[in-house]
Amino acid sequence: MKKIFFLSTISAVLMMSACNKDLNQIPISTSTTATFYKSPSDFLQASNAIYADLHNYPVRLANMSEIRSDNIYGVSVTVRDWDPVNDFSPSLAANAYVTEAWGTDFNGIFRANTLLDQITKNGSYIGSASLATRLQAEAKFLRAFYYFDLVKYFGKLPVIDHPVTAPEASAIGRSAVADVYKLIIADLQAAMANLPATYTGVDVGRATKYAAEALLAQVYMAKSAPNYGIEGPGTGSNEWNLALPLLQDIISSGQFVFDPNYSNVFSYTNQSPTTNKEAIFDVMYTSGISGSSDLYGASFPWALAPNTYFLSIKDTKSNGSLEIIPVSNDLANSYETGDTRKAFSLYTAGYTNAGTTEIRPFFKKWLDITKIPAASRFDWGINFIAIRYTDILMLKAECILHGAPGSQGDADAIVNQVRTRAGLPSVTGVTLAQLFDERRREFADEGSRWFDLQRSGNLLTIMNAWIAKEDAQKAIKPVVANYVIYPVPQTQLDAVPGLYTQNPGY
Template sequence: MKKILFLSTITAAFLMAACNKDLNQVPISSSTTATFYKSPSDFLQATNAIYADLHNYPVRLANMSEIRSDNIYGVSVTVRDWDPVNDFSPSLAANAYVTEAWGTDFNGIFRANTLLDQVAKNGSYIGSASLATRLQAEAKFLRAFYYFDLLRYFGKLPIIDHPVTAPEANSIGRSSVADVYKLIIADLQSAIANLPTTYTGVDVGRATKYAAEALLAQVYMAKSAPNYGIEGPGTGSNEWNLALPLLQDIISSGKFAFESTYSNIFSYANQSPAVNKEAIFDVMYTSGISGTSDLYGASYPWTLAPSAYFLSIKDTKSDGSLEIIPVSNDLANSYDAADTRKAFSIYTAGYTNAGSTENRPFFKKWLDITKIPTASRFDWGINFIAIRYTDVLMLKAECILNGATGGSQADVDAIVNQVRTRAGLPSLAGVTLAQLFDERRREFADEGSRWFDLQRSGNLLTIMNSWIAKEDAQKAIKPVIANYVIYPVPQTQLDAAPGLYSQNPGY
């Protein structure tokens, strides 16, 4: 199986140098860029460096979407970084997860800007107009991907669409959500027009036209959601009719397929995007590269699994989180007894380590204990499906239920029942939006979509506060208010240029 190594020797050096991820970081100095872009391979490596900032994306989804949601009740014995995320602390600005999200995504944006600038200035070195166009399209897709990730977490953002110096960055304030959406949409429309539908050989796994269509559909849907009275991702724009044709084009393309067996979607033997027809866009990892596992391999499979479990099966590399981050009782109990997704996604058997027995469930969807890496816990060899075909189908159903023309209740029922049949469940008739989101919760558990689904539902506050009343036996979680739909601006950014940004309300 061939994969893109999104981190080459040069790009790995860039990534390791990117320890300071403040907004004023310039990832490649002007003197370096003046000499680096002299051959097609230089431009390809620079494009790979943009992909490299996807490396932590699935870990971020676990820490900031799953843990934030009603899927996890993560109260720890010793306060960990995930506790204030899970309990809605207003003092999150210095949290490591919040800081990482802002810094890594903007690093990817800076790299995309550098590549786009150099194609414009030195594109003649590429030698192929079609390759130059494709690399620009990949950079725009990735810039949109990072900006959309940031917008869903933070709301208003500084718009930086070209290389800037540190002093320039320190003068760029946050733009409105509407203006950030304009940049994202323009980038994705350009990417759709210029990305190929497929790749071959070592290029398999790069962003395609269909990945850009799926992302743009998600953008329109997030934008269409209620705004909760804050400057967050929802604007109430009612653009479901713009999302539906994009989703339908992916479905009609015949390039993807609904996997008949749920577990096979996540099988280590079904990794190549050329083989796994559920995978529309992967974050790709390669294990077993000596001395570089932290850069090439994955750590996300154990992010929500406890280290004590791994020790109980005699894995001594300290795989797993420092403490258990339990699946909520509410989610675990929501599965029908016949639902095959529960046993695959959630570990419920209990385990004993150092004389202590733990019976609370935890997520294990991405774990295969026969594939535990030998060298490093950061070297798991499984791709993360960032956009999968079942999601496209269910997003289509969501658009129809929100009034998009071009579909019917029968279409909605057919989609949901296809998902339920695969899970071993009986069919439903007259599926509602609430039922759709309920089904999505189980289908995409441990894939990082829950918090964003709650945002779009318009019922985030009601659902979360009802869940807290049932689940929070320790009375550790604060009431969820509208301001907590998004996160605070990291303290590092407020300190980098005092007065440039105002903090998000509520923090």
């Protein structure tokens, strides 16, 4: 199967410092950019480098959305990095997951800014106006993608839309959420207007206009959510009617298909975007590349599965997390009898390793033990579906239930399409609460739960009720509005003291 190697090694002149310990990072020095961008392949490499910062995106979703939510009860025997995320610790600013999210997303933004700047300055070297336009649109899509990821985690952000020097970066404070959204929306509108609907050959898998439409719809819906009294992703803007036409255009395009077989959506033999019609935008991986140093393959399939499970099946390559990160009883018990998604998404059979039996369930949606990579646990060969067609359908139902054009019957039909695939009977009069419950099971282990809770407006009520029921060890602190978003990483606060103010509550 052909795959575009977004997650590939690129020329050293394009690589930013891997260190995320300060603000003073620029994508490429002035002298380097002046000598690098001299051919179409140089610009394509720069574009691929922006995609490369998606590599850890699915693992981040596992660590900062699933573990944060009521889908996981991740209280460890030995304190791990995920414990304070799970426990709503106010001392999260130095957490490795928080630091990685900020650093990697801004790395992608800086790379996008550099490419956009160089297309303006040296675009004549590309030789094709249409390719230059497409690469510019891809860079804007990806910049919007990274900024949207950041605003959902951190709220206010420094808005940087061009390459900056270290001294300039040290003077750019955090902008209001409204200003962050202005850049995201403008970028996605430009991307929609200039990205192709489809690709062929080695370009299959790049962002399309439908990926941009889907992301913009998600932006409008995140904005429309309540703000919980904080400067987070929700602004109460009530823009459901702006999201709906974008979702409907994707549905009406005929480019995507609701797969009647749930497990087929995640099959290792159904990875090509040309055949997996549920995939609107993938983070793409390829395993087994000789000399790849683990760079092309994925690690997210085992992010929420324990190493002891792999040891129990005699796999000795340390696939899996250091300890079990159990699925919550509340989620496991929420599946109706006959729901085929439970057996596919959750491992519930128990296992024994080194004389110890573990009966708590864990997520296994992305695992296929017949596909365990030969060389390394970081080299699994499965794509991550970042934007899925079923999500588009269910987001449409959500908009309708918020008053956008459409009927109750339209919303019911979408939910029943999902339920029928899962082997469940139809329902009528679906409410928003029921829709979010259905989404919880449909998208379990796909990283959407925390953001769904944000958007529902009921995050505090749902999470605190869950804690009271689930938290046997009394380890999790009450969830307050400030915990809807994460703290600014301590590394960023220390880089230029006083430039950023920490998010309240941390």
